[in-house]
Amino acid sequence: MTVECKNCPLRKKDCFLPFSQQELAFTQGFKSGELSVDAGTTIQIEGSETPHLYTILSGMGVRYKTLENGRRQVINFILPGDFVGLQAGVMGEAAHSVEATTPMVLCTFRRSDLWRLFQNHPGRAYDLVWLAASEEAFLGQSLVTVGQRKGLERVSWALLKLFDRLSHLGLANGNRAPLPYRQQDVADALGLSLVHTNKTLGVLRSRRVAKWSEGELHILDREKLQGYALIEEEDVVQRPLI
């Protein structure tokens, strides 16, 4: 009993580009099933081949890579609507691991059908490139953050980015949004130690700029937070959903 694409709850959100009838039909045929996993499940392992591609229907997770010595870098946070496994799909093996932070429902596609998509649906192929390019652009921003911003700037940047992504998905309620990650996840995403991340969050809390506790992020002073984050305002565009 899986969700049909035409009833997909994500489609209704206005952060995604509308589907044409034809795209809808194709995507429905492309979809091979659904996967529901518990919190903590590893969906994809770095270096492994996976037969599937996924679109996240609900739930949140992280992409990460691990160094031999155990240090972990969170590549980014995965939210509903994100497409997972494109790298593994085209390059053979996954470049990073993916883990569910909350229970998650994923829409699955067969890797072997990917070629059919390129052959018959140039529009969808274009969307894939768009997604890949846009992921790349985001990674570039993360690299700037980790490479050039200091602690307070990094943490502010991350909270703001996460809040905005959640907000565009319609998951925010005013200036509050659910954020079920651990401080360790954010620390690993920013290249900071857990302790330092914790203390930096404490600064934001005591200055009444942002508060994050019990899985909820609360933006108290967006202006100041943006100031700390050294963020250039950027326009939001609708993105394709696969």
Added chain:
Amino acid sequence: MTVECKNCPLRKKDCFLPFSQQELAFTQGFKSGELSVDAGTTIQIEGSETPHLYTILSGMGVRYKTLENGRRQVINFILPGDFVGLQAGVMGEAAHSVEATTPMVLCTFRRSDLWRLFQNHPGRAYDLVWLAASEEAFLGQSLVTVGQRKGLERVSWALLKLFDRLSHLGLANGNRAPLPYRQQDVADALGLSLVHTNKTLGVLRSRRVAKWSEGELHILDREKLQGYALIEEEDVVQRPLI
């Protein structure tokens, strides 16, 4: 008097996938011209629209992003065969700037022809996704480096990656390869200060592990360098050339 694709010197290199006759013909038609620039020329500016996509025929450069406060993050180094402008091509505006470090010759394509590629050449479209995914994978590795490795590890990692890329392009001569960048460029790529980068290079030099001077990189003890870099050996695959 431009180079015809069928005579393209890059095609001969065995790090690239072979072209079919059909691909060759299409690519020739896709190519709109050539661009030669001096060292120091900015080819693409962050945030601007560009009407062109490029493949680097010869020369080296850097992709970078700049923060309001002037700090610069080098996203990566651009070598012959690299494809530039895909992000700008599909997303409208460039996410980073591109600057030529040496004199450069670029093969140009019209952005407006991109759609034609998707319509008529699913194989080339697939190659584009492959390239985008592979760029993304590399950025992920860079993020791990900047986020989790320390100074000596970062510098070792960067030298090794650069050497291997050059080597696969056939630009290395034994354990030497041309590396015309400034220390500042590497520092900005690794999120380290110029001074610290310089001192770290000094350590590698005094330990007789790697030497980089006068635009030439010399790997003296690859084993040790890999040890410092915390690198997991990875297999090299042929990549598509556009």
Added chain:
DNA sequence: CGCCCACTTGAGGAATGTCAATCTCCGTGG
């Protein structure tokens, strides 16, 4: 010759990491 740029080196300070202890919340087993 003199200037500019890249590289080099030293010294001191700031940012961040590491270690360790504590606290709270929660679920489990006795």
Added chain:
DNA sequence: CCACGGAGATTGACATTCCTCAAGTGGGCG
């Protein structure tokens, strides 16, 4: 019902890495 243990958050003290400032070197070029 309570003791226990584990996970995550918090805090303090100290160690280390890395940054900034500053000065000096050497080569290329007008």
